[in-house]
Amino acid sequence: MDLYHALSQDMIPITPKLVEIATSCDLCGCCDTQCHFVTGMRPLPVMKALKQLVRDRLQTGTPPTQVDPDPDLEVLQAVLGSRWVTNDPAVLLTYANDPYPLAGMCMPRFVAMPGTKNEVASLVRVALDRDIPYVVRGNGGSVFGFVFSQGLVIDMNRMKGIQIDLENWTAVVEPGVTAFELQQEAVRHGLRANTAEPAATVCGNIVCTGLFSTWANVYGVNADHFVDMEFVDSKGDFFRLNQSKAPNAFCFEHRLKDAPGICTQARVRLHPMTADEEGLIIPFETFEEAAAFARDLSQRRIGLALGVLGGHYLSTFMSPSAELADRVRSGLVQSLGLEYAVLMIGDSYAREAVISMGISVIDQDLFRMLMLGLPRLADGEWLDLVAGLDSEQPPYEILFSPEMRPLLEAVLQPGPETAAQAVEMDLRPFYTKLYARPEMTDMVWLTMFRIVSARMSRHKHMFAFLIYVPLHRVEVITGICTELERIAHDHGIQADFGFLTPLDLGKRAILEYDYYLDHQNPLDAEKIGRARLEFEPYLDGLSASTPGVKWLKYIFSQGCARKEAFLYT
Numbered sequence: 201m202d203l204y205h206a207l208s209q210d211m212i213p214i215t216p217k218l219v220e221i222a223t224s225c226d227l228c229g230c231c232d233t234q235c236h237f238v239t240g241m242r243p244l245p246v247m248k249a250l251k252q253l254v255r256d257r258l259q260t261g262t263p264p265t266q267v268d269p270d271p272d273l274e275v276l277q278a279v280l281g282s283r284w285v286t287n288d289p290a291v292l293l294t295y296a297n298d299p300y301p302l303a304g305m306c307m308p309r310f311v312a313m314p315g316t317k318n319e320v321a322s323l324v325r326v327a328l329d330r331d332i333p334y335v336v337r338g339n340g341g342s343v344f345g346f347v348f349s350q351g352l353v354i355d356m357n358r359m360k361g362i363q364i365d366l367e368n369w370t371a372v373v374e375p376g377v378t379a380f381e382l383q384q385e386a387v388r389h390g391l392r393a394n395t396a397e398p399a400a401t402v403c404g405n406i407v408c409t410g411l412f413s414t415w416a417n418v419y420g421v422n423a424d425h426f427v428d429m430e431f432v433d434s435k436g437d438f439f440r441l442n443q444s445k446a447p448n449a450f451c452f453e454h455r456l457k458d459a460p461g462i463c464t465q466a467r468v469r470l471h472p473m474t475a476d477e478e479g480l481i482i483p484f485e486t487f488e489e490a491a492a493f494a495r496d497l498s499q500r501r502i503g504l505a506l507g508v509l510g511g512h513y514l515s516t517f518m519s520p521s522a523e524l525a526d527r528v529r530s531g532l533v534q535s536l537g538l539e540y541a542v543l544m545i546g547d548s549y550a551r552e553a554v555i556s557m558g559i560s561v562i563d564q565d566l567f568r569m570l571m572l573g574l575p576r577l578a579d580g581e582w583l584d585l586v587a588g589l590d591s592e593q594p595p596y597e598i599l600f601s602p603e604m605r606p607l608l609e610a611v612l613q614p615g616p617e618t619a620a621q622a623v624e625m626d627l628r629p630f631y632t633k634l635y636a637r638p639e640m641t642d643m644v645w646l647t648m649f650r651i652v653s654a655r656m657s658r659h660k661h662m663f664a665f666l667i668y669v670p671l672h673r674v675e676v677i678t679g680i681c682t683e684l685e686r687i688a689h690d691h692g693i694q695a696d697f698g699f700l701t702p703l704d705l706g707k708r709a710i711l712e713y714d715y716y717l718d719h720q721n722p723l724d725a726e727k728i729g730r731a732r733l734e735f736e737p738y739l740d741g742l743s744a745s746t747p748g749v750k751w752l753k754y755i756f757s758q759g760c761a762r763k764e765a766f767l768y769t
């Protein structure tokens with residue numbers, strides 16, 4: 201889409217690479233379904249239009265513009281070969297933009313894709329010798345304007361090695377390996393990797409955000425994830441964190457810091473799974489109740505992945521379309537009173553413990569029924585009927601009670617076809633096939649692979665606040681949410697609670713609160729720019745003064761730090 205836009209606006213000429221890109225696409229449509237699943241968008245018509253535009257321009261008889269020779273390019277190509285370094289504007293453009301509303305477009309001079317760690321080190325030395333600024337890029341999934349450079353972008357996507365070491369419960373991964381790829385490989389060996397965003401590279405994710413997710417409850421964050429990591433420093437020399445003379449990346453400093461270097465390899469931890477793991481969702485009417493419950497479970501070591509989710513998260517993750525997510529959201533909250541829920545993945549003992557507490561739960565079977573009947577769940581009429589029941593109990597308790605299951609099944613008619621009704625007609629066969637796969641409604645699989653999480657940015661770009669918080673002080677957490685909501689409201693920004701996951705036996709937690717912006721609307725960029733003048737000093741002040749509060753802004757690039765160093769200062 202960026203390419204079509206740039207070409208139609210004459211930001212780039214027709215170049216040899218652009219012709220290659222346009223002609224090599226056979227319009228198979230694979231990208232259309234993938235992209236729709238995650239973003240709700242359809243790239244195929246844009247690709248067709250790009251092919252046509254390139255064809256039309258070439259028919260005028262003008263040959264593709266050859267790219268200018270550049271002595272720096274020749275030296276870089278001497279390291280990697282001409283195939284893996286380019287200054288073709290059509291390629292550069294695809295590395296020049298992301299949806300972060302506060303960063304403009306930034307065209308690099310070169311993009312290089314090293315294939316080995318020695319090539320990474322050589323690139324760094326060339327960049328140093330020739331004074332070329334550079335940035336390392338995993339998959340560009342951070343979408344915070346981090347992976348732009350006016351010089352060289354070093355894209356790690358060719359370095360895809362994964363070696364599983366069963367004796368040592370570890371995997372050695374290269375920096376191009378994504379969370380999804382590692383998880384797939386770990387599962388093949390009957391193990392689990394602690395990964396976050398599926399498209400994120402494992403190495404980049406550790407270095408950048410310290411890799412948090414609902415599994416952080418048991419597997420931790422930051423230095424908890426790895427046994428050792430290897431880096432190339434700014435001089436092009438290697439070091440490993442396990443060397444006695446290595447820079448101390450385990451320590452945390454309360455300031456903005458650069459990464460220790462380019463990570464070329466990480467030995468990450470793998471974890472055992474048991475065959476009886478399943479998910480439970482426990483609904484609550486208030487945030488305070490849900491947070492106290494999650495803390496209690498964490499403190500008692502009940503469950504594995506654990507998180508308080510808001511109605512927005514739940515409905516967005518579950519729904520095949522943004523429009524349905526909106527309708528479900530209002531149904532869940534307004535009609536059923538289900539404002540918050542605790543998600544727990546646990547073994548049979550953990551689930552028995554929770555069920556024995558006598559509270560209302562959504563178990564795996566009911567979850568599957570709800571997910572596959574989602575378009576009908578959103579139907580206002582029967583939700584109003586449930587909400588109108590004259591009872592002391594919250595409506596969701598009645599609806600989710602075991603006696604109601606046959607009725608629920610009859611009304612929802614759950615099935616892949618029902619779920620697929622949420623999308624446009626021509627996509628329904630694809631969605632029907634997809635939702636027929638058992639993993640697509642399995643809470644354990646969905647929580648491990650997190651392929652639905654990118655849907656968060658489907659209706660608008662997400663500007664996420666991630667803040668470590670003291671979980672025994674719920675008033676601090678609600679105070680942060682209230683203040684972020686107030687700031688958003690004052691600046692006309694849509695905002696919502698994301699999730700809260702206990703850490704370190706419920707002593708601390710990580711909170712996500714989200715702002716939503718239309719990144720293509722300059723007015724929204726202005727809004728967030730003004731809001732920043734309020735939220736930055738507020739979160740900076742709290743991070744400096746309140747024990748247990750630490751805004752992720754200070755953890756960026758310090759993901760190798762020990763969590764104890766920033767959670768207890």
Ligand SMILES: Cc1cc2nc3c(=O)[nH]c(=O)nc-3n(C[C@H](O)[C@H](O)[C@H](O)COP(=O)(O)OP(=O)(O)OC[C@H]3O[C@@H](n4cnc5c(N)ncnc54)[C@H](O)[C@@H]3O)c2cc1C
Nearest residue numbers: 338339340341342375396397400401404405408411412463
């Ligand atoms: C919808 C959405 C959901 C998300 N959910 C989560 C989540 O649950 N948990 C979480 O932890 N994060 C989450 N993130 C953030 C994102 O996953 C991380 O920022 C992750 O690092 C992105 O990985 P990447 O490979 O795409 O990194 P990039 O965006 O390519 O790079 C991110 C940063 O890491 C640096 N970097 C990349 N590779 C290396 C390397 N090999 N060595 C040194 N530095 C490197 C880059 O220079 C850059 O500063 C989410 C993001 C989105 C958009």
